[in-house]
């Protein structure tokens with residue numbers, strides 16, 4: 001009997017495996033590093049003016065790759081300040097990797113790390129139970145808003161924690177990306193549960209506009225090499241398909257007709273381009289900088 005389709009987030013170990021492969025096959029972090037080099041310095045220069053301590057909150061910080069890049073820019077632009085870097089991250093495996101990365105990185109003497117092994121919502125509930133509302137100079141949410149139940153409430157809550165000259169940064173898949181095309185068409189066929197909601201930056205933009213928040217939006221160009229998805233029996237191809245569809249073992253559990261349609265869709269110009277014999281999925285991102 002065919003196995004039922006189930007959401008990838010129900011298997012944290014496989015989710016991590018697919019996410020690492022996604023990072024390896026995509027320019028996801030490279031395009032974010034470019035943002036850190038080119039656009040982030042101006043944002044960072046505008047926060048924490050004249051303060052001896054800068055407070056940063058990373059929501060869904062993962063294994064810390066981007067967090068440490070951001071921290072090195074904050075150190076360069078505000079030399080000598082003390083930095084409190086708090087991380088909200090529910091996946092224990094990611095926190096272990098984050099701690100290992102910190103231990104291997106030099107020049108972090110002036111940074112105090114605190115990890116909160118919980119979801120954004122659990123953090124909010126805990127703070128409210130403890131009657132705490134600590135304010136932050138920089139809050140970032142990088143590729144994590146897919147995993148919250150109420151995007152507007154989450155943005156509103158963290159926005160309310162900004163200091164007067166602070167910024168809230170969101171990096172999220174763009175409304176012009178292949179993700180948008182694939183998910184708008186097939187979301188109802190994928191095994192979505194309440195743990196993962198596909199939204200693009202176009203949806204986030206609508207949410208910010210309806211909430212009356214002030215922001216700037218920049219587009220970052222990125223692609224994901226999905227050529228292996230078209231090689232019969234490729235292990236990497238199967239894992240990438242899981243990541244693209246947020247489905248555990250999509251190749252084995254999807255009805256043949258759905259699998260056929262998704263494979264066709266992935267090759268279409270609305271999702272991918274073929275270059276140098278490779279199929280490159282449009283993984284463009286949006287960077288949103290929200291004012292206090």
Ligand SMILES: C[S@@+](CC[C@H](N)C(=O)[O-])C[C@H]1O[C@@H](n2cnc3c(N)ncnc32)[C@H](O)[C@@H]1O
Nearest residue numbers: 060061062090091094119120142143144147148
């Ligand atoms: C796609 S990863 C991004 C990690 C990192 N920000 C990066 O860009 O490399 C999403 C992260 O959000 C975390 N996450 C999932 N649900 C969450 C929630 N409700 N609140 C906070 N973080 C969550 C996951 O464990 C994962 O580490």
